[in-house]
Amino acid sequence: MLAIWQIIAITLLAFLVPIDKYGLTFGLRWPLITAFVMGLILGDMQTALYLGGTLQLMALGVASIGGSSVPEYSTAAIIATTIAVTTGGGTEAGLAIGIPVAMLGVQLDVFAKIINGFFVRKAQTFAADNNFAAMERTLLIGPVIMGLTAAIPVFIAIQLGPEVVDRILEITPQWFTDGLNIAGRLLPAVGIALLLNYMPVKKYVFYLLLGFFFAAYLDVPILGVTIIGLVVSLKFFSDNKDKLFGQTGDAATTGGLEDE
16 A cells, blocks of 8 residues: 555645656656656665666657647656556556556647637737736636646546555456557557667677567577677777768878878
8 A cells, every 4th residue: 555655645646757758858758767667666676667667668759749639658758657556466466557548648739739828828918018027927828728738637646545456457358468468568669669760770780689589589688688788889889980970081080190
């Protein structure tokens, strides 16, 4: 059972996530960072980072461009970690509840932006009347509304308690739970695929295949693959730094002993 201070801390964290996404940019908009904070609050860093890493992969390549609304995976990290730790249902139960909440965040985000449009127009009216103090106070309502789009569903979810959540999981059809689990495993691949669309994969596809070979067939852990990639990157940079910076071998020696 959560302590009162934990409920307050989790709700406050959820409130800050949308504000950070659209303004502060401290990193809470990334599920892994949010999950890290959740690990500190709940005292289970391993579960929190596992869920945060999984949801971070889902979020790769997903961006709110041009005012579009996207799933709130950081909010999902808060819900998923809370459910996984407090109910003992494991990461699958956490994701089964967290992912639908992330999808619900899309509708709540749209609703909040519609309401904020009214306050922005009101602030413009105050600005036209040179009432800048009222304009500033009106504009502060926007972040509060955005914060509530995450804080309210998170507070309701954690206030249901482990028993209620367990009951919901019991009456949830098995086909529905299996579908969510499958979607949870597929979404990270979709996120990576979206990310690769913005990278020069065709030019360096052999590096991608090499990393896949190490991970899939040699069972090299992700940290090992990362170290291998770092070594290859440093070697590539060392061999091509003159070309990368538009310098030739002769230009690189300008100002050396021969010039003196």
